[in-house]
Structures are given as C-alpha cells and as structure tokens.
Amino acid sequence: MNKKPLCSVLLWIILYLTNKIVRAQSEIFVSVPQPEYPYTLPKDFEKKYSELSWEYFQKIAKDNPILKNEDIVIKFLFFNYSWWDGSYANLERNYVKFLGEDGFDFMVMDDRIFFDDIGIMSATYVPYYVNIDYPSLTLLMDYKDYINDEEMDFHNPKQYKEGKYDGHIYGLPFDIDFEGLYYHNDDEKAISIVENIGYKTWDDLVDELKSPPSAPLKIALGVETDLLGFFVEYISNHRNFNKEYDSNFYNIFLNTTGDELIRNFFNLTRKYTENKPSQSTSLKREKAFSVFTDKKSTFLRGKASLYDIVWSNKTEVSFTLPPKKTTNLFHRYLVANKARVGKELSAKVFTEIAKVLTSKEMQLFRAETFGGIPTFDLKKKDSDDQIKRYCDEFPMMCEYLETMNKIYIKDVFNPSKYAVPYFEVECFLPLKLRYYLDSGKQEDFDVIKHVLYNIKYLVTNGEGFNWYIFFSYVFAFISLIMSFGTIYFTNKFRDHPSIKIISPSFCNMIVFGISMSLFKPLFRLPPYSYFKIRFILIYNTVNNGLIFIPMFVVTYRIFRIFKVKTFLSNSLTNKRLMIITIVLISISTIYRAVIAFTSKVYYKMTGGVRESRMPYIYYSNNKIDSDIYFTYNNIIFIALLFMIICTGSFSKKFGDICYVFVVFL
DSSP: OOHHHHHHHHHHHHHHHHHHHHSOOEEEEEEEEOOSSGGGSOTTHHHHHHHHHHHHHHHHHTTOTTTTTOOEEEEEEEEOOGGGTTOHHHHHHHHHHTTSTTSOSEEEEETTTTTTTOSSBOOSSHHHHHSSSOHHHHHBOOOGGGOOGGGGTTBOHHHHHTTEETTEEOOEEEEEEEEEEEEETTOHHHHHHHTTGGGOOHHHHHHHHHSSSOOOOOOOOOSHHHHHHHHHHHHHTTSOOOTTTOTTGGGGGGSHHHHHHHHHHHHHHHHHTTSOTHHHHTOOHHHHHHHHHTTSSSEEEEEGGGHHHHOSOTTTEEEEOOGGGEEEEEEEEEEEBGGGTTTSSOHHHHHHHHHHHTSHHHHHHHHHHHOOBOOBOGGGTTTOHHHHHHHHHOHHHHHHHHHSEEEOHHHHTOOSTTOOOHHHHHHHHHHHHHHHHHHOOHHHHHHHHHHHHHHHOOGGGSTTOHHHHHHHHHHHHHHHHHHHHHHHHHHHTTTSHHHHTTOHHHHHHHHHHHHHHTTGGGGGSSOOOHHHHHHHHHHHHHHHHHHHHHHHHHHHHHHHHHHHTOSOOGGGOHHHHHHHHHHHHHHHHHHHHHHHHHSOEEEEEESOTTSOOEEEEEETTHHHHHHHHHHHHHHHHHHHHHHHHHHHHHOSSHHHHHHHHHHHO
8 A cells, every 4th residue: 555645645634734723813803983872882782793793794704705715703893982072183193093003904984084184285284183194095995906886886876986086995885874863752842843843943943942831952062073063054954055056055154144144053052051052062972862861951962873772662762853854964984904904814805804894784784783874875775675675674764864955064165176174174163163152252253254264265266366366477477578588689699709608599598497487486376286286396397407407508618618728629519518408308307207197296285274275286205306306406506606616716807707607697
C-alpha cells in the first residue's frame, strides 16, 4: 500500500483544521443611533437588538456567494447621545472620532450629519472642530464599484440619490424617521385639536390650548437640532419651502415677511411658556418625555419610530402628524469606515454586508421587531410584495408618509450654489435663535437676519457689491487698452537702441503677462466653479511665466553682453532665446495643469456664516505645490538679482544698467 498519498491527504486535513481553528473570527461593529428616552427601554434592549439583528442577518445571508465563506460576526452598538448636551459641533466631532482606525466598521448616520460638510464653498469651521477638511469624502468608503442602481430601486429615489456625491456612493439608505405629536387617548382637548390637525397651524394649536380651560404644552428645544427643526416647521405652516413651487422660497427669510414670521415664532414660544421661553429653550427631550407621561403637557413632540418601542400599550397614547401635516423628514444612511476597510475584510465584503443590512428583508424585519421605518419607495407598493406587506402591517405609517408635507431641512438651507455647508447652519443658527427667544432683543434679531443672509450670499454676490464688480471690469478694460498701447508703441519703435537691446518680442511678452495680471482680481468674482479653479491655476502659471521667464532671458542676454563685451553671439539669437522661453513656459504650464486636474479643488472661506464670507481657491496638493513653486520663483528671483548686480559692476555707464532695472521693475 502506498502510504505517501495517504500522508499527504492527512497533512492537508490537519492544515485545513488548524487554519479553521487558528483563524480569528472577524468582528464587525455597527453603530446605530440610540433610541430617544433610553431609560424607558428594557435594560437588555441593546443586547436584544444586536442578537436578533445578527440572527436575522445570518438567515438572509446564508446563501450569499460573497459572505457565505466569510467567518464574521456582527455586533450592533447604540451610539449614545446623552453626552453631547445638544451641541451639534460635539456630535460632529465624535462621529469623526469613531470613523478612525479604532472606530466602528459601520455607522448609521443621520442625513443632517451625512454630507453636512459638502459644498463648492467649504465650511469654515469644520476643520476647526474636527481637524479635517471634507470628512465625508475623506473618512467614508465609496460603495460605487460594487453596487448598481438597479438593485437599489426599492429605496426612496430621493434618499438613494442623496447618498451619492459626484457619482460616488458613500451611504446606503438604512431607515427614515419624522417628527409628530403624541397625546393621551383620554385627553379630550387633545383629541379635539388633532381632529383637523391638517388645517391648523402651530398658532392655532397653541390658541386652542390656551382657550378655557387652558391646557399645558411643553416643547423640548434644548437640543440645537430640535430648535432648528421646530423653527422651520413653524415657518412652513405659513410658507411653502418646496423649490418646485417657488425656486426663490429662501428669500422669505430675508424680506419683511420673514421678519414678521420670526417675530411670530418668538411670540408663539412666549405664549405656550407663559412668557418664560427658557423653560422651552433649555428643556431636554428626557424631561419633556417625563412631563408628558405625568400628564403635565398635552402633547409630546417626538420621533414616529418611538411609537412601537416606548408605548407597547397603544390604548394609552396615540400619534399624529404636526399642524398642517408638515414635518421634518430624516433620512439615515449606513456608511462604512474607510479606515477599517482592508484590515480584515475587503471593500467588496464591506459592501455586501451593507447591502444585506439595508435590504428590503432586513428593513422589514426592523420595522416588525423594533418599529423602524423603512426607506421603501411607496409608489411601488402595488407591484412589490414586501413593500405591500409593510403597508398592510403598518397602514398608519404608510398613510402618513404618503400624505405628509415633507420638510427636507438641508434643502431649506441650501438656497443657492454658493450656500454655506449645512454644518455651519446647525452650529450657529439655532444658537442665535435661542438667544433671541430668551432675550427678545433687537440686536439678537438682527444677528439672526445676518446669519440667514450669510447662509445664502457671499460678499462677492451680495447686495451692494454690484458697483465694485462694475468698476473692476472698467479698470481691467482700461488697463488692457493701455497694455495694448504699450505693445503697439514698442513695435513702432522697435529699432530704437533702448528697445532693441531688450528685444521687442520679449518686451511685448512681459507687457502681455502684466496685462494678464490685471485680470486676476476679476477671478475673485462670481461665477464660481471647480473648472474655474483649475483654469485659474493654469492661468496664473502662464501669467507668471510670461513675465518672469522673458525677464530672465533678457537679463541674461544683457548680462552676457556686458560680460563678453560683444553685442550678440550665435548662442543668444532672438530665435533661440524665444524657443528656450516657450519651452520653459510650456514645462511649467504642463506641470501645473497636471496638478490642477489631479487634485481635489474647492473654495475655502475667509469668514463664515457668522461673518461675511469671501472665497479663495484651494486644492489638495496645495502645500507641496506651493513649496515647489516658491522654490522655483525664488531661484529665478535670486538669479535675476545676481545678474543685475553683476551687470552693474560690469557697466561703466548708469544708463546701461537702467535697461536691466526697467525690465526688472
């Protein structure tokens, strides 16, 4: 019997078993938002959420060709909001912290955080708070290479589209949520108010509560996102924020109508707080919930997803949409931590996990088990069995989603191409609103108006700047005429000794380069675009090349003339020097073009939403490129200075050296 094959088989079996034993199981950590009012939940709710979600994931992924051979376990951990004390900047800072190498593999991210740093005009304060520009694009993995749009067509189209940026997919729709009003089923006044809630405004609701016998109302505005959401909800009762209805809707905030609405919002908070607005502006969600459960508030303003989590007994509490059926809709996305990709699992595996976690089956499971609201495209409920199943099981939620007047708060504060990124809106506008609601002072009102104005406008496209733009173009045009006049007279007197020694061709190149410089201030003016940034980088290179390289060549020729005591040599003919000049300009231009089209370009701001904003160009390779260009220009400058000094020592006539100084100046 041949024992060699048998030994080989046994060896392979031992190696295989050893590999299975030694190989560590990959743990995938997914951060999901902790439900509001966590103290109302069972102590083991987080553990139950994680275990049941993992069990169901295994069930639907068991035959997945990519995942079935991966030895993984997924653990879901709640992202605790209790520490952030309502500060949006703190919330952003900790999201960034948990997207590092030691952070979570996946995070479920609210759309207010997701892409809140994106815009052609960068956020001034994002680097200040999180020490990084554009964290969304820097820290999040791109799913694009492993996903096609057809397999995502069950999602709400808007939500899926807004998970993309510049053709890349950084977030997959995970679930949605929206604000509503909870009320006790034995509260007759609350029941009478909600009967026609779709026809009432917040003013009507508060007036009815105050009519005898008056009933209390506590609204938690101690968290910045809640205050801003309530403010926009109130304004939406009186004006439509739909861009399709009115593309200039944002101007409401900037005109006298907006003044009246802001003051009416102030009056509303005074009315339901009995002239003690701080009782609302400092009230946190947990306290508002406690007050409501003690029946010391007629309504509780809270998320719809809490209905099946917090109140298991539906006979006690009911839920309805806010006045005018107008509410903030929140999209949440599953994002992957780029720093974790490739450590143990490939990008393809990460994407497949994300696809399963956001699948129809998984979303339906979360809806049935934990009260989550799926991201389904409800227009397909008649053609898709699983979407139909959700609407059959949760008819109230489907009806709300189909009939509500949706507010997409990021769209509201994105009124123009040059608007400030949403991060700064959340950081500063709610804070200014709180100051005004608490004080009622005119100066605080004026600050709100200033912030609302700066959200939309830059210094360069704001009111009162048109005259500056007009005179900038007039000055540039006059300067251009003078430059062409100089070129004309240079050619006319090209045989004059003072011009001939410099060479009219090079002199004209320098003058043309200077005339190009006169147009640079116009590049600070709108319109702004990514292409314009790249064009400016190349334009500046050509501009500097046309000034300094011909200047260098002319100075070198004069230097050689004085040094060798001859007027011209064969090596310094105009033709040869022109070829050298064009080659040097071309090399520097090609180099800068490569930098321009391989870098990420954007506008940075001088100032922010609290101040006036002035843009300037920036690009990802800016530091290295600036160092190279600084060295390059210094070499030219030092060489010019050296040749001028040497030429001065060679020359015996002051008039001779004047040629060089005229060119240099």
